[in-house]
Amino acid sequence: SSTKAKLVQLRVFASLHNCAKEQNKSIEVVLTASDKDADGNLTADEVGAGIESCGMKLTQGQLELLIDSCDTSGSSKASLSVIKRIIAATVLQMGTYQSGVRTNMGSYLKTSGQTLEDVFDFSDSNMDGELSKEEFKGVVRSCGVQADGFGVESFVLSQNGEGMSKEEFLDFFDAPPTTT
Numbered sequence: 001s002s003t004k005a006k007l008v009q010l011r012v013f014a015s016l017h018n019c020a021k022e023q024n025k026s027i028e029v030v031l032t033a034s035d036k037d038a039d040g041n042l043t044a045d046e047v048g049a050g051i052e053s054c055g056m057k058l059t060q061g062q063l064e065l066l067i068d069s070c071d072t073s074g075s076s077k078a079s080l081s082v083i084k085r086i087i088a089a090t091v092l093q094m095g096t097y098q099s100g101v102r103t104n105m106g107s108y109l110k111t112s113g114q115t116l117e118d119v120f121d122f123s124d125s126n127m128d129g130e131l132s133k134e135e136f137k138g139v140v141r142s143c144g145v146q147a148d149g150f151g152v153e154s155f156v157l158s159q160n161g162e163g164m165s166k167e168e169f170l171d172f173f174d175a176p177p178t179t180t
Helices: 002-022 027-034 044-053 060-070 080-112 114-123 133-142 148-157 166-174
Strands: none
Touching: 002 027, 002 044, 002 060, 002 080, 027 044, 027 060, 027 080, 044 060, 060 080, 080 114, 080 166, 114 133, 114 166
C-alpha cells in the first residue's frame, strides 16, 4: 500500500539523514558511496548496502517497496536525484510536524499549569524512564495534535528509533525544529 511505502520511505530516509549528520557527511555522499556502478541510480541491493552502513537492516520486500516508490522510469532503480528530493521533503515534513507539536505543547503547558517534567512523568505509563512510540502518541494527543503514523514515526526517528528519556524529552521541546 502507499501508506506502507511512505512509512518505509520515512524510516529509511530519516535514518539516512541521521546517519549522514552523525558522520558529518551529506546524504549525497552516503548515497553516492552506495552506487557501486556509478550510474546515478540505486538498486534495492545498493540501497540495502547504504542502509546497512548506517546500522539499519531492511528485508528484501521493504527494499523493493522503497525502490518501487522512488522508481520514476520503471527500471527497478531509483535515481539519486529523486531520492534526494524525497529525503528533503521528508525532513521538511518531519520538522513541520515537530514544530507543531512543540507549539501546541507550549500552549498546553500555559493553560494547564503543568511543567514538561509533569507531562513526561504522567506519560511514562510503565515508569521505565523513557517514552515509547505509544506513550508519545498520548503526549501528542493531549497537546491537540493528530497522532498520525507519519508524525509519530518522525518523532521516533528523530530519536534514532529509540525511546525518549526525560532529558531528551526536555531537550526536544526546548530545541528549535529540525530543518535541513
